[in-house]
Amino acid sequence: MSSLMYDPEKRISPEEGMVHPYCVQFHDTESVATADKHVESTPSAAVPSFQVTENYMTEVNDNKKLETKMYRTMLHQICDAMPKR
Amino acid sequence: MSDDIDKHVSRRFEVQQKLGKGAYGIVWKALEKKTKEQVALKKVFDAFQNSTDAQRTYREVVYLLQMDHENIIKLNSVIKADNDKDLYLVFEYMETDLHATIRANILEEIHKQYIMYQAFKALAYMHSASLIHRDMKPANLLLNSECLMKVADFGLARSLNSMLSSEDRMDTMTDYVATRWYRAPEILVGSTQYGAKADLWSLGCIFGEMINAKPVFGGTSTLNQLEVISELLGHPSPEQVASLKSTFATTMYENVSGSGSESGSEGGIAALPEKERKARFVTKFPTVRPRRRPLTRTGTERCRLRAAPAASHPPCPAAPPAAPPGTTPAVATTHAYRCLAARCRRCPHCRDRFAASAMVAGTVPASKTVPTAGGPAATAGAVASASSFPPLLLCISRACALTMRARSLLPHTRRRRRTRLIC
Numbered sequence: 001m002s003s004l005m006y007d008p009e010k011r012i013s014p015e016e017g018m019v020h021p022y023c024v025q026f027h028d029t030e031s032v033a034t035a036d037k038h039v040e041s042t043p044s045a046a047v048p049s050f051q052v053t054e055n056y057m058t059e060v061n062d063n064k065k066l067e068t069k070m071y072r073t074m075l076h077q078i079c080d081a082m083p084k085r
Numbered sequence: 086m087s088d089d090i091d092k093h094v095s096r097r098f099e100v101q102q103k104l105g106k107g108a109y110g111i112v113w114k115a116l117e118k119k120t121k122e123q124v125a126l127k128k129v130f131d132a133f134q135n136s137t138d139a140q141r142t143y144r145e146v147v148y149l150l151q152m153d154h155e156n157i158i159k160l161n162s163v164i165k166a167d168n169d170k171d172l173y174l175v176f177e178y179m180e181t182d183l184h185a186t187i188r189a190n191i192l193e194e195i196h197k198q199y200i201m202y203q204a205f206k207a208l209a210y211m212h213s214a215s216l217i218h219r220d221m222k223p224a225n226l227l228l229n230s231e232c233l234m235k236v237a238d239f240g241l242a243r244s245l246n247s248m249l250s251s252e253d254r255m256d257t258m259t260d261y262v263a264t265r266w267y268r269a270p271e272i273l274v275g276s277t278q279y280g281a282k283a284d285l286w287s288l289g290c291i292f293g294e295m296i297n298a299k300p301v302f303g304g305t306s307t308l309n310q311l312e313v314i315s316e317l318l319g320h321p322s323p324e325q326v327a328s329l330k331s332t333f334a335t336t337m338y339e340n341v342s343g344s345g346s347e348s349g350s351e352g353g354i355a356a357l358p359e360k361e362r363k364a365r366f367v368t369k370f371p372t373v374r375p376r377r378r379p380l381t382r383t384g385t386e387r388c389r390l391r392a393a394p395a396a397s398h399p400p401c402p403a404a405p406p407a408a409p410p411g412t413t414p415a416v417a418t419t420h421a422y423r424c425l426a427a428r429c430r431r432c433p434h435c436r437d438r439f440a441a442s443a444m445v446a447g448t449v450p451a452s453k454t455v456p457t458a459g460g461p462a463a464t465a466g467a468v469a470s471a472s473s474f475p476p477l478l479l480c481i482s483r484a485c486a487l488t489m490r491a492r493s494l495l496p497h498t499r500r501r502r503r504t505r506l507i508c
Contacts, residue, residue: 003289004301006270006318006325008282011289014212017205026202033206035214039151039244046150062144062243071139075132075172078146079165 043074047081090128091167098126098175110171114178117161123178124161132172141240142172148216148239156207158227158237179227179235183291187223190298196232197295203234204288211236212281215245221287222267223294245280265310266290266300270321273307274338276331296370311341317365319357 002012012020018027041060044050052058056070088111090100098115105112110129117124133139149160164173183200186192192200204226211218218225220241227235269286271279293301302317304310315321320341326334357365366373 003285003292004318006321007328008269008271008280008286009328011282011285013282014205014209014285017285017288018202018209020205023198023202023205026199033154033210035152035154035210038215038246039148040246041144041147041244043147046147065136065140068133068136068139071136071143072133072169075139075143075146075163076165076169078150079163079172082162 043078043081047078047083049083050077050081053077090126091173093167094126094164094173098124100126117175122161125176125178127174127176128166129172129174131170133170144242145238145240146174148242148244151214152211152216152239154207154210155233156203156235157210158235176237177235179237180229181227182237183223183226183228183234183295186228187294187298192295197292199232200226200228200234200295201288201292204236204291207234207236208281208284208288212245212284215281216242217245217281218242218284218287220264220267221284221291222264223291226291265304265307266302268310270311270314271329271331271334273311274329274331274334276329276334278330293370296373301369308337308340311337315341317369319362319365 002010003017005011017023018032039045041062043057043060044052050057054070054073056066057074060066060074088103088106090098090113097119098117100113100115102114103111104114104125108130110127112128113126115124115126116122129142131138132142146160146163149158152159158179159177161175161177164175166172204221208218216239218236218239218241220238221236225236225238227237265273267287267290269279269283272283290301302310302313304313321329321338326338
């Protein structure tokens with residue numbers, strides 16, 4: 001319940017949550033994974049084999065909404081670049 | 086908006102069942118022919134109708150492809166539709182979600198604990214990748230019969246990195262609509278600098294909903310949402326309002342009507358004393374005891390110590406296929422759940438854990454969960470509380486049978502049940 005606090009700083013963190021008496025019985029320090037890199041919003045971050053064909057594709061960020069057709073082009077190129085299984 | 090599946094898609098997948106349909110698109114349960122893998126095939130209608138939808142789909146795809154965690158849904162592939170408008174997304178298949186499970190009233194104490202643990206674990210991973218989900222809600226937490234939980238729907242997620250580095254941050258965070266009931270106060274008051282802790286607020290709401298089987302804060306508008314929150318937490322103190330980091334916070338809270346505490350003449354409504362706040366929590370969540378002592382550093386260390394020997398423990402005889410050498414991280418946690426669920430007392434490791442859990446879980450007797458509203462759900466609840474730690478598997482398939490959903494699960498259940506009886 002310590003996550004329902006007004007002050008975001010005072011809310012429980014996920015790391016504290018895992019060792020909270022309520023769920024500590026499942027806790028395993030070794031199985032806790034942290035990501036090895038930060039997420040990025042460029043298509044190349046998602047699919048390494050992505051072919052950058054336009055300039056905007058290297059500068060996608062969350063703060064700017066692109067034109068619809070740019071998203072479409074990128075998603076379609078992601079489809080093509082997905083590793084075939 | 087057609088339900089048809091393009092030929093090149095149906096060549097790869099054998100569609101088995103329609104799982105749901107909404108304005109966004111349609112989801113089927115399907116079998117990938119080549120790998121024989123069960124998948125959820127989602128067809129997004131007109132994914133590029135406007136830039137908001139297109140961005141949503143784009144985020145979901147790009148972020149999910151970068152996630153690799155057992156508690157985050159896996160996006161197997163993305164497929165173009167012939168008409169250039171729709172888009173197919175192929176996810177791993179999960180049987181149900183937390184929303185349905187809460188409504189069916191089948192969650193036992195142990196399931197709630199396990200779900201909370203997995204949610205914390207998923208968030209720890211996500212936040213370490215500086216991604217915030219922003220739309221944590223029961224319907225987005227998918228579950229399977231092993232009580233394995235996976236976070237889904239990253240359409241509103243965004244990376245914290247770009248938030249911090251952006252110069253024009255001020256107008257960027259405002260134009261999205263996440264589910265109001267789970268929205269953190271700082272988002273409600275229009276803060277532009279909120280961070281990862283917003284997800285923790287949502288998780289708190291989800292926890293409360295699991296406990297009480299109904300939403301904690303069911304506001305009908307943004308302002309009403311703030312009022313409902315104040316009813317439980319009290320009116321925020323000036324420091325708390327400041328901590329929300331929004332220029333509108335003060336003005337908005339002036340419009341939030343009384344929260345049961347006395348109004349000051351000048352400074353608006355007085356903040357709730359800590360003691361009173363706790364008392365309200367006890368009234369609101371009668372089945373949860375407040376922590377007796379705050380979880381201090383030593384408390385945390387103690388918990389860590391208790392959990393530490395996990396890695397080196399011998400394989401439990403009761404564990405269905407014993408953890409293979411070079412074990413994946415998931416195994417230990419799943420194993421702990423299975424043993425607890427099966428009340429395995431043979432394995433020394435599990436016995437320790439069982440004792441620890443009994444200590445924690447014992448404060449809340451399983452039978453004292455929220456009374457069911459009658460009807461089929463009540464029967465399910467009664468059956469569930471008859472045995473102490475029923476595997477969610479049994480409960481889920483019962484719920485499925487009740488909702489006429491995935492009837493094919495039942496034979497599978499019986500098989501599973503027998504394995505459990507052996508241990």
